[in-house]
Amino acid sequence: MARFVGRRLLYLLPVLLAVTLLTFLIAALLPGDLAYTMLGDQATPEKIAALRATMGLDLPIWQRYLHWLGGVLQGDFGRSFRTGETVLSAVADRMPVSLELMVAAEVLGLVIGIPLAILCAVKQGSAIDRFLTGLAFAKLSLPSFMVAILLIYLFAVQLNWLPATGYVPFTEDPLGNLRSFLLPAMTLAFAEWPVLMRVLRSDMIATLQEDYIAMAKAKGLKPARILLVHALKPSSLTLVTVTGINIGRLIGGALIVETIFALPGLGRLLVAAIYSRDFIILQGVVLFVAVGFVIVNFIVDMLYAVLDPRIRHGRA
Amino acid sequence: MAAPRGGRRPGAVLACALVWLALIGCAAIFANLLPLPSPTEMDLLGKRALPDAQHWLGNDQLGRDMLSRLIHGARISLSVGLLAPVIGVTVGGALGMLAGYFRGPLETLTVGGVDVLLAFPPLVFALAVTTYLGQSVLNLILVIGILGIPAFTRVARAVTLSLTEREFVVAARALGATHSRILLREILPNVALPLTAFFLLGVAVTIVVEGALSFLGLGVPPPAPSWGSMIGEGRESLDLAPWLAFLPAVVMFMTVLAFNVVGDSLRALTDPRPGAL
Numbered sequence: 001m002a003r004f005v006g007r008r009l010l011y012l013l014p015v016l017l018a019v020t021l022l023t024f025l026i027a028a029l030l031p032g033d034l035a036y037t038m039l040g041d042q043a044t045p046e047k048i049a050a051l052r053a054t055m056g057l058d059l060p061i062w063q064r065y066l067h068w069l070g071g072v073l074q075g076d077f078g079r080s081f082r083t084g085e086t087v088l089s090a091v092a093d094r095m096p097v098s099l100e101l102m103v104a105a106e107v108l109g110l111v112i113g114i115p116l117a118i119l120c121a122v123k124q125g126s127a128i129d130r131f132l133t134g135l136a137f138a139k140l141s142l143p144s145f146m147v148a149i150l151l152i153y154l155f156a157v158q159l160n161w162l163p164a165t166g167y168v169p170f171t172e173d174p175l176g177n178l179r180s181f182l183l184p185a186m187t188l189a190f191a192e193w194p195v196l197m198r199v200l201r202s203d204m205i206a207t208l209q210e211d212y213i214a215m216a217k218a219k220g221l222k223p224a225r226i227l228l229v230h231a232l233k234p235s236s237l238t239l240v241t242v243t244g245i246n247i248g249r250l251i252g253g254a255l256i257v258e259t260i261f262a263l264p265g266l267g268r269l270l271v272a273a274i275y276s277r278d279f280i281i282l283q284g285v286v287l288f289v290a291v292g293f294v295i296v297n298f299i300v301d302m303l304y305a306v307l308d309p310r311i312r313h314g315r316a
Numbered sequence: 317m318a319a320p321r322g323g324r325r326p327g328a329v330l331a332c333a334l335v336w337l338a339l340i341g342c343a344a345i346f347a348n349l350l351p352l353p354s355p356t357e358m359d360l361l362g363k364r365a366l367p368d369a370q371h372w373l374g375n376d377q378l379g380r381d382m383l384s385r386l387i388h389g390a391r392i393s394l395s396v397g398l399l400a401p402v403i404g405v406t407v408g409g410a411l412g413m414l415a416g417y418f419r420g421p422l423e424t425l426t427v428g429g430v431d432v433l434l435a436f437p438p439l440v441f442a443l444a445v446t447t448y449l450g451q452s453v454l455n456l457i458l459v460i461g462i463l464g465i466p467a468f469t470r471v472a473r474a475v476t477l478s479l480t481e482r483e484f485v486v487a488a489r490a491l492g493a494t495h496s497r498i499l500l501r502e503i504l505p506n507v508a509l510p511l512t513a514f515f516l517l518g519v520a521v522t523i524v525v526e527g528a529l530s531f532l533g534l535g536v537p538p539p540a541p542s543w544g545s546m547i548g549e550g551r552e553s554l555d556l557a558p559w560l561a562f563l564p565a566v567v568m569f570m571t572v573l574a575f576n577v578v579g580d581s582l583r584a585l586t587d588p589r590p591g592a593l
Contacts, residue, residue: 026448145528149551153558153562260551270443291435294435
């Protein structure tokens with residue numbers, strides 16, 4: 001196991017380095033001069049040149065990269081030239097909101113997906129199974145921003161049960177906080193459950209054909225006990241992985257949902273930085289999210305190897 | 317086209333999907349020939365007007381004809397949706413085939429590059445790059461197209477890997493065929509079908525990504541209509557006129573679903589495992 005982790009770590013480093021390089025290059029090579037953006041249309045060429053010099057924008061590109069990377073490695077991601085806030089504190093402020101949304105969405109997705117998967121697996125081939133698998137397939141074509149609109153229309157406009165937008169900090173009003181998270185979390189969970197259901201359903205169908213399940217039935221155990229105790233655990237290996245991968249995927253999906261529901265998370269920070277052309281924040285958040293994504297995927301890889309020894313000993 | 321056996325009437329669903337795609341496709345191609353009002357002309361007295369003889373689906377919140385905007389929106393969504401995956405399927409397909417066939421350092425480099433590109437959540441990457449490049453349909457196609465390369469590379473490489481040791485490739489090699497001949501005449505025909513299936517699924521994903529970006533106001537620049545931006549604008553009057561958001565949403569959903577159905581039927585043809593994901 002230690003060798004496997006070591007090998008993956010050795011692979012992780014160049015990938016991370018390439019991620020920083022790409023993030024830097026997107027910002028550095030593409031048109032749109034930072035100094036020009038900062039000073040606005042009225043700036044004189046001399047002023048722009050002076051600012052470029054103080055910011056080091058006139059240095060060769062590899063020097064600028066190394067300088068920036070050096071800062072990043074010391075925890076200095078730069079600061080917004082609009083608000084003066086450092087990237088690090090902006091990200092640290094928004095992170096808890098994004099994490100809460102992600103966890104809430106994943107839990108809701110599992111709460112919907114697991115029972116439906118068990119139902120489908122037990123009644124495999126029945127009308128309900130065909131209906132739910134069909135629904136899950138159709139759901140794959142329904143993007144989250146449509147689900148969000150639908151939920152807002154239903155629960156906020158028509159029924160007036162939940163707030164359409166707005167965010168209440170947990171420390172101020174725990175219940176209000178949960179209420180403000182319910183619709184966005186439901187939106188994301190709607191995208192999650194079909195995937196989770198499909199994965200668990202097919203694993204569960206395979207498990208239910210095992211001999212020890214027939215044995216448990218022959219012993220006269222209750223069907224609920226057989227399903228939940230004997231069949232669910234061995235069937236949930238892929239589910240665990242997919243749940244892990246989804247958490248990484250949710251980082252991207254949360255971007256739209258946070259914007260629609262006005263939740264002050266990382267996604268909203270990113271979109272706000274785009275609207276206000278705040279390139280330093282944008283670069284910092286992209287780097288943060290990408291590195292987070294790589295690390296989550298690395299952890300999922302590790303988790304998979306722990307669960308399935310064949311991977312550890314197979315080719316890396 | 318033959319539908320896969322075994323399922324319940326997959327033929328009917330597939331036929332519906334093909335008919336819908338043909339309908340939308342024709343409407344998009346002939347949008348300028350159809351007797352439609354302008355999609356950008358505003359009638360400030362007819363804001364959110366209900367359907368009448370002239371405006372079959374009514375007007376939007378700025379008094380623009382909904383049907384015309386839906387059809388012109390189809391033009392943008394379909395051209396982005398079809399062109400962006402072309403970049404992915406050609407570049408990604410070629411890279412994947414080369415990596416899977418020649419192995420060695422080329423494969424390591426390709427797989428590494430793919431991993432780096434996959435490290436960026438696609439929407440974040442697309443947003444960041446369009447911000448720097450500026451919003452235009454061409455930039456949108458380029459960015460989403462490049463984002464699709466890793467997925468196509470993976471599929472092409474996986475299929476090629478499974479082919480290189482098959483008898484017909486070994487036979488061709490034994491007969492002294494050149495690498496390019498083996499790649500083009502033996503491997504490409506076998507990679508083509510899975511890649512085409514994946515291409516159709518890629519079209520569905522691309523339409524969704526374009527819709528999401530335009531929904532945020534960061535995709536197709538206004539006033540050009542796109543389904544995503546129509547949903548985004550319609551959201552403002554969800555209480556007064558919910559159909560302004562729901563009409564484009566339904567059209568977009570049906571189109572994405574249709575591409576998914578066709579792509580999935582094609583994939584089922586190439587994948588003999590019953591009920592495989």
